[in-house]
Amino acid sequence: xxxxxxxxxxxxxxxxxxxxxxxxxxxxxxxxxxxxxxxxxxxxxxxxxxxxxxxxxxxxxxxxxxxxxxxxxxxxxxxxxxxxxxxxxxxxxxxxxxxxxxxxxxxxxxxxxxxxxxxxxxxxxxxxxxxxxxxxxxxxxxxxxxxxxxxxxxxxxxxxxxxxxxxxxxxxxxxxxxxxxxxxxxxxxxxxxxxxxxxxxxxxxxxxxxxxxxxxxxxxxxxxxxxxxxxxxxxxxxxxxxxxxxxxxxxxxxxxxxxxxxxxxxxxxxxxxxxxxxxxxxxxxxxxxxxxxxxxxxxxxxxxxxxxxxxxxxxx
Numbered sequence: 001x002x003x004x005x006x007x008x009x010x011x012x013x014x015x016x017x018x019x020x021x022x023x024x025x026x027x028x029x030x031x032x033x034x035x036x037x038x039x040x041x042x043x044x045x046x047x048x049x050x051x052x053x054x055x056x057x058x059x060x061x062x063x064x065x066x067x068x069x070x071x072x073x074x075x076x077x078x079x080x081x082x083x084x085x086x087x088x089x090x091x092x093x094x095x096x097x098x099x100x101x102x103x104x105x106x107x108x109x110x111x112x113x114x115x116x117x118x119x120x121x122x123x124x125x126x127x128x129x130x131x132x133x134x135x136x137x138x139x140x141x142x143x144x145x146x147x148x149x150x151x152x153x154x155x156x157x158x159x160x161x162x163x164x165x166x167x168x169x170x171x172x173x174x175x176x177x178x179x180x181x182x183x184x185x186x187x188x189x190x191x192x193x194x195x196x197x198x199x200x201x202x203x204x205x206x207x208x209x210x211x212x213x214x215x216x217x218x219x220x221x222x223x224x225x226x227x228x229x230x231x232x233x234x235x236x237x238x239x240x241x242x243x244x245x246x247x248x249x250x251x252x253x254x255x256x257x258x259x260x261x262x263x264x265x266x267x268x269x270x271x272x273x274x275x276x277x278x279x280x281x282x283x284x285x286x287x288x289x290x291x292x293x294x295x296x297x298x299x300x301x302x303x304x305x306x307x308x309x310x311x312x313x314x315x316x
Contacts (some may be wrong), residue, residue: 004149015221022234023250029231030258034096034105036224037263040217041101046059047209049221051202056225057195057232064233065188073192075182085190086197087176093198095167103164106259107149110278111164113252113285115171117142120288122172138288141280148277187236195229218287248289250301 040049067074074083099108117139120131146165181190211220238247255278262268272280 001153022238026234028256035261038100045209052221054198105262109258138284141284145277145280
């Protein structure tokens with residue numbers, strides 16, 4: 001009986017392993033997306049690049065979901081929040097594109113992966129969630145790693161390097177809004193409106209940023225759209241197969257995937273201080289999200305024990 005309660009229904013262990021596999025596929029796509037974005041950032045206006053990404057996402061998502069959902073795909077209980085979420089996602093992609101124009105891929109990705117740690121701070125300060133000292137230590141370690149990567153006061157530091165930190169703030173707001181929308185709208189609807197809203201917003205600005213591009217650059221921008229769409233699709237599938245607490249630490253594998261892409265394409269190897277910073281962010285992120293999941297499961301177990309005790313008292 002104990003093993004059944006831990007593993008769930010028959011086949012659930014295999015299903016959860018499949019969830020981990022989809023997370024690997026998702027972070028590989030996101031790492032490749034960062035690498036291709038840096039290629040495009042050297043020559044393409046940000047509005048054009050983001051427009052192509054959302055055009056691809058809207059077309060692919062609509063083609064996949066429309067045959068099954070039809071008009072239900074457009075049904076949302078919070079259209080205003082959907083618009084705000086789309087705006088935040090456009091801002092997030094634009095900031096990422098501008099950041100990659102000035103930073104190497106591995107360092108950029110490591111800083112952006114501070115978002116889960118920032119959510120821990122928000123949970124403690126705004127939501128009054130109890131945060132253990134170990135999780136606070138992970139938050140502090142993550143920010144210390146960021147300082148090692150950015151090195152304020154050194155010749156390597158430029159104001160443009162603050163863009164990834166601004167991106168962390170926007171991504172945090174995006175995650176909180178996504179959590180709120182997930183309570184009222186279907187995941188497919190949320191994903192579809194993100195692409196559609198992003199496409200509408202960037203189309204309005206496209207005439208002011210249009211520049212002729214060679215065929216090779218169009219292929220790179222198209223690849224960005226495909227990688228982003230596939231990454232989000234794999235992420236959604238992963239979370240339908242395994243719990244969030246189990247999968248979240250694996251998201252930090254995006255850091256080594258991005259560093260690998262930076263080395264393969266740009267032959268960039270971070271210096272010693274940056275490597276220490278990247279490793280610190282990675283370790284603190286993985287351990288911090290693992291602790292969060294363990295504490296949530298422990299709280300659920302305590303609540304279940306209380307319910308069973310009350311039920312037992314009622315029987316007696």
